[in-house]
Amino acid sequence: MNRLEAVFKKKGITVFAKINHKAGADKIKAKLAPTQVIIFGTPKIGTPLMQSDQHIGIDLPLKVLVWKNQKGGVSIAYNDPKYLxxxxxxxxxxxxxxxxAGALNKLTDAAVKKPMPTPVKK
Structure with a gap:
């Protein structure tokens, strides 16, 4: 889950907040796999969209849901910007x-894919 945040920061995208749903579940002694919402964006992109229609502000900054899935891997879900x-x-x-949409696909893919090992030259 921290990998996605690191990818955003590396690209200069502001992470405004993280909501830890598992921590909430823990408070009521309920089971929940590690699950977070990451709220992120950049005014450079969001502001012009709000100039077109301020209603989009309800969906900005963008949000990504990240959770540990049943296979032990990480899953990511988000609303497609074209839907917005x-x-x-x-x-x-x-x-x-x-x-x-294209950038979000690339960023989330980069966060869930394991890095390829660097070949060792002999």
Missing amino acids: AGRHHITNRDKVFANM
């Missing part, structure tokens, strides 16, 4: 939403 465009009827920022 439709939800808020923003039609004048298609390229921005497409770029956001």
